[in-house]
């Protein structure tokens with residue numbers, strides 16, 4: 549990683565009640581990188597993202613974003629510090645329209661200054677066609693675009709996505725991957741995503757961390773993460 553670190557995570561530990569899950573996670577993500585967290589079911593990938601977003605408190609370790617220690621900040625303060633979160637299962641507000649969902653993201657999220665309303669509609673034209681539609685009546689792929697739009701609208705420096713491909717047809721997944729790359733290229737947004745789908749990992753990752761039992765077992769570099777056999781082997785660990 550040649551450029552300056554945007555996110556540094558050191559010795560991160562967390563769990564649910566007395567059960568330890570994360571056992572000392574270390575990550576270093578550069579500005580503008582697209583990095584995946586991969587590994588089998590139940591190893592702590594979602595828990596890691598929830599800890600980065602502040603939905604779950606760390607019991608030890610540190611999270612530093614753009615040189616600022618955010619380990620003890622609440623989720624709303626982390627959103628203002630520049631983290632956008634697209635949770636597993638999307639969690640759009642089903643009874644709100646597309647534009648209402650986006651305005652929630654606009655209120656809670658992101659850096660001060662320019663909001664990205666127009667950019668969200670440019671990246672996801674489907675949402676512009678559907679501004680008045682209730683989110684709960686949209687397809688999985690449309691809801692995923694809305695969840696990304698809601699996280700993006702506040703102009704985050706770091707976008708976290710938990711299994712963006714889950715339950716979505718392959719052609720839409722490919723479109724979403726291409727759009728995320730454009731967002732990084734054009735806005736400079738750093739992207740960290742959790743994924744189990746081989747094609748999505750291969751298509752989007754520039755680097756990967758392999759998680760096993762709440763620890764980083766190893767890293768895959770740009771070359772390894774584009775090699776299906778290497779990624780398959782990492783997923784089967």
Ligand SMILES: Nc1ncnc2c1ncn2[C@@H]1O[C@H](COP(=O)(O)OP(=O)(O)O)[C@@H](O)[C@H]1O
Pocket residue numbers: 564569587588589590591592593594595596
């Ligand atoms: N809310 C919760 N309460 C108790 N245990 C949980 C909770 N969420 C997840 N876990 C447990 O934490 C472990 C890691 O889960 P998770 O981070 O969701 O894994 P992954 O996203 O890698 O599949 C699993 O053993 C899971 O059962």
Ligand SMILES: [Mg+2]
Pocket residue numbers: 593594595636710
């Ligand atoms: Mg998960």
